[in-house]
Amino acid sequence: MEREILNRIVQDRAAGRSVVLAKNLTSGRNIVLYPFENTEKSPIVDAAREAASSDTSGSVAAADGTWFLQVFNPALRMILVGAVHISQPLTRMAAMAGYEVTVIDPRRAFATEARFPGLTVLTDWPDEAMEKLKPNRRTAVVALTHDPKIDDPALLVALKSDAFYIGALGSSKTHAKRKERMLAAGFSEATFNRIRGPVGLKIGARSPAEIAVAVLAEVIQAQHATEKAKEAA
Amino acid sequence: MNDVTAAAPRSFETEDVLGIAHAWKAEGRKVALATVVTTWGSNPRPAGSMLAVDSKTQFCGSVSGGCIEGAVIREAMDVIEDGKPRLLDFGVTDTQAWDVGLACGGKVQVFVERLD
Incomplete structure (x- = not known):
């Protein structure tokens, strides 16, 4: 060569x-x-x-x-919105599975080195951080704060991108309220339905680590399903 | 704002064999690159998997589960010597498998070339 x-x-x-x-x-x-x-x-x-x-x-x-x-191809990326408890095991698991992981959380009490050793967390507002990170067809975005003030701005940017996976933590009830807000913001129902909620495969996960497994498994499933769909097309 | 970084090294599947080969070459080492180009049946490493080896048989990456690496590295020494790329076939019946190496019964084609 x-x-x-x-x-x-x-x-x-x-x-x-x-x-x-x-x-x-x-x-x-x-x-x-x-x-x-x-x-x-x-x-x-x-x-x-x-x-x-x-x-x-x-x-x-x-x-x-x-x-x-x-x-x-460029590396697969995972963007986690929320430096929360679930994010701690999820960052490590996703990195092991080959993802380049970024965490966004403007709350400095959450976004500490002690909680995420070796991992740098972006403390910008989620919409600004997301605009910088430019999610693409090889990016998964997972909103994990439960707080619409933080999750929603990130999800709005994700929905305008080609991200292959968009997930948001929260019960069916929380997700229904999220839907009302997103439709009011002008998104169609089909676009909103790109957001997976409640997030993760249904494996009966309870602990943060178990929920992290459920989320990562769903991301991997979505990534391979995307490949399959493209192959068939 | 802090830098965007990954938490941990990339998984073994994403080992940057090409990048390592490039760095070896820059150090002045003689390097050959082996790439899995075709697989049939059961195979641990998909098409596109790579192994880089230098003239002292130091290598990184893999083209199988460890069965044919030895044979590929031997061929690679000739490729480094004469510069002619080679397409190697490893396809065996189950009874031969232990000798040649593919105990899984699969077949694999490996392209070996020198980095110039």
């Missing part, structure tokens, strides 16, 4: 770009493709787009031999 190709991919990954390395298995020739930036219609670029969407590397046959399309 040529040095320029390797350098380029390393730089693109650091910049958070989706990159596909196309490798001709006959000649050994490598080319770099940007599946979501290149709008060209060609069998290889189309296949690269599909591979990147489904996050699955694979081969495609062409006139000049078989090309292997290797997908390098």
Whole structure:
């Protein structure tokens, strides 16, 4: 592999770009493709787009031999709104599952180093923090404060993004009230229904750690379901 | 505002083999990169999994559950020597599996190339 190709991919990954390395298995020739930036219609670029969407590397046959399309997508991210008790185990579990985790909480009493060792917490207001973080198709957003003043501004930004998962902690009753507020804010019912609430898979979770498992499991399920849907499309 | 950081190192699935290979190359080491390009049947590592190895057989990453790494590294030494990329087939019947290495009965194709 040529040095320029390797350098380029390393730089693109650091910049958070989706990159596909196309490798001709006959000649050994490598080319770099940007599946979501290149709008060209060609069998290889189309296949690269599909591979990147489904996050699955694979081969495609062409006139000049078989090309292997290797997908390098930016890391999956998880944004937690609320430096609450559930967030403590959830940050650790999500990091183990490969997520880059960010916690947002403007309440400095919650957002302490002692409660989240090694993890930096953003103390901006949630809407400002969310605008900076720019959730995308590889981002999960989970609102965990129970407090509409903090959760709602974050959810409003999340609903305008391509986040593959949006969840909010709270009972069915709390969620119904949330719905009233969001519809009043101008969101359609279909858009509101992107928010999963009550949050997490139903495994009878009670403790903060158990709820963290339920939430992470639902996020993982949503992420793979998104891939499957894209593959089928 | 504080920086956005991750709490812990990324999982083993996301080990940055390419980044490590790039750093080795920058140190002046001779490096080959092996990539799983096709799998059939049961396989522990999906297409796109990588292993980087230097001319002293130090390696990182994986292309199987540990069964074929030895053979891939041996081939990689030749690739580092002559610069010719190779497409390796590891497909075995269950009775041969223990010799060649894929006890799971799967098949795998691995592309090995030198970093220039």
